[in-house]
Amino acid sequence: MNYQRQQQMQKPQPKYQFYATLLDGFEGYINSSRTYQEYWGFSENPSKTEEEFEQEQYQGLIDRINRVPFESEAADRGTAFNEVIDCIIENRISTTMEIKSFKESGVIAVHYKQHVFNFPFDICVEVAKYLKDALTQQFTDGIIETKYGPVRLYGYIDQLLPFKIVDIKTTSKYSAFKYQNNWQHKVYPFCLKQNGVDIDEFEYVITDFKNTWSEHYRFIPEKDVVELTSHVERFIEFLELNREKITDTKIFCLDAIEVVE
Template identity: 45%
Template structure:
């Protein structure tokens, strides 16, 4: 079920120069933070999977691929998608249209078959998440226009769970430390879009499922990161970040094949 908030100023849509979805802002942040990410994961390794410079270049390539919507096969991303879908189906009490989801009562697990793989989650954990979101609307589409020095930018995305007074994003991860998602942008983009459309919501939560893979099976822990949207502080930060993305887009325009990001379509390219 997708619910689309009204657009606060439809007349501005014709002047939009760029279209950016929320998690693309996270991808750009990852590229900017590539060296610190490498240090966190491989800085103490004698034989890192990639050298620091190779990792920086890989992050840049990944971001370009993301802009161009190049298909990728990544287990962590698919696992997160599968868990989101399990939770949404439990909330709505309906079957999935995206994947096969089956409950194994004897094992106490829920299996989600997605992109050729099976992802298993404890029924208790899945129900814990679903119960927490009682009364929410899953997968709510939101969008709004952000003015910048380079022109208007359409920001958009899907909110995992929208509660009457808060926004929630579900994360699955194999490694967690406090504040892991502090530099992400969903906790600014989604409240910004909602507020621009007259939905005064400031509270945001990342609800995190840590999956510890072990030879004898996985263990699970849950964490929450809380953020409060402050328009006076957050909109200037958001604007600067988006303007930096635009500068990157223009510098690399020649290798960007998906022109929708420039608000161009086949008829006007």
């Protein structure tokens, strides 16, 4: 038997596989009480109780695990804006949506799904210029060891620069360090390092289409791998407690290895 093939067969196969933003979804669920207090804690007549909000977050996470189709204008807007930036950086025409530039009116119009989004021309150019020459939509994955066995982590990096990973965020309202509890700035550097790419710097580029902001994070393996491992293990425990509700078995590596987010 070929030695390399034998080594591959002997290598432990992952029992779970999680894409980076799914870990964000789990983060949102376990912090649902904090989020509720932030938005409704001081309201005399909240539109929902804390228990109702937590149940919504729970069901939303289960649906996300099961890849239940859903419509989100905010998510579609973010996808459309990201495609505009990628097209400008790569000087290409989109193959997934219709994009037209109207310099005289200062907008870039995007027809995507059932929506038409009008993005400020100057914001699009500003962000694309800032990310000039970046590699876009770069897939990465890696294996993290946990007490429950090896787990595959994966995802698509929005923009990859020589010394920095960048993720674009669109929002209707921004507050400082809004994305500090996200896991992309830990998952992506971790995965890249496993593939021989040593990049510790991570930046979220954020816009509300009026202004732009940046959040910078540095991957510190000694600290971040420990935190990432703990979060992954908590998610595994959640999955096993709710296994009877999970219909999409890709997350348990029972189907083909997932290669798209």
